[in-house]
Amino acid sequence: MRKRFYQALAAVAAAALTAGLAFSAFAQPPVQEGQQVFQQKCVGCHTIGQGDRVGPDLKGVTQRRDRSWLEQWISAPDQMIARGDPIATELLNKYKTPMPNLGLSRDQVLAVISYIDAVTTGQAQAPTAASLNLPAGDPVRGKNLFTGVERFQNGGPACLACHSVAGIGALGGGLLGPDLTGVVDRYGGPQGVAAFVSNPATPVMSSVWPLKPLTPQELADVVAFLQQASVGERPFQLVWQLAALAVVGTAVLAGVATVYWHERLAGGLRRRWLRAHSR
Structure with missing residues (x-):
């Protein structure tokens, strides 16, 4: 009886060990x-x-x-x-x-x-960012790609759909993603930005760009544009652009108000004249 018990116990232990080894082989x-x-x-x-x-x-x-x-x-x-x-x-x-x-x-x-x-603690190797050998970038073409004037070869959406940056106008840019003014400095240089765009971590970007990647030349051009879009550009440009928009907007509203009140006053005078002469 005792012998059979130990045999059964040994069989269970062997089965558990085998299962553990199998799991560790795949886990x-x-x-x-x-x-x-x-x-x-x-x-x-x-x-x-x-x-x-x-x-x-x-x-x-x-x-x-x-x-x-x-x-x-x-x-x-x-x-x-x-x-x-x-x-x-x-x-x-x-x-x-x-x-x-x-x-x-x-x-x-x-x-x-x-x-x-x-x-x-020194038990694993530190991560390394991929080094990309990019061609020389054209910031003018990069701006066109960023704003959607020129389409990306693989059909990716224009950066402007989600992001804004200095140098694209007062009303330009989306709000879904962060403003990219100064992003090259924040990412430690052009290589840092290029590495992130090539392998984006955010859920929105990672759902789009791996399927529709930028070509090396497109990536270089967009990075060149972002590098050129310095932090100092935005305040000076936007002050004048927004001032101009404010002047135009004020003029339009003043014109609409003038027409509206002219019609109201003219209508009121006509009604009073008709009432006075209908008696």
């Missing part, structure tokens, strides 16, 4: 998965040990921040900013660019945290 280690997610979604804005980029250097962040806070921040940064989380507000004020919601699953979030911790 991806969290650090490895985290490295892949970080390379796809985070490397455009962050480094781990190479200094700040668009966002902060993440080396040691697993020691600086509470684990629960990190999970919430990576999962839904937009919600934390909206409800005024003190740390989220501090980061936004410092880096000026809000972290987008990347649409990561909980497992992906935990894997990214494990990877950051592994790099911080």
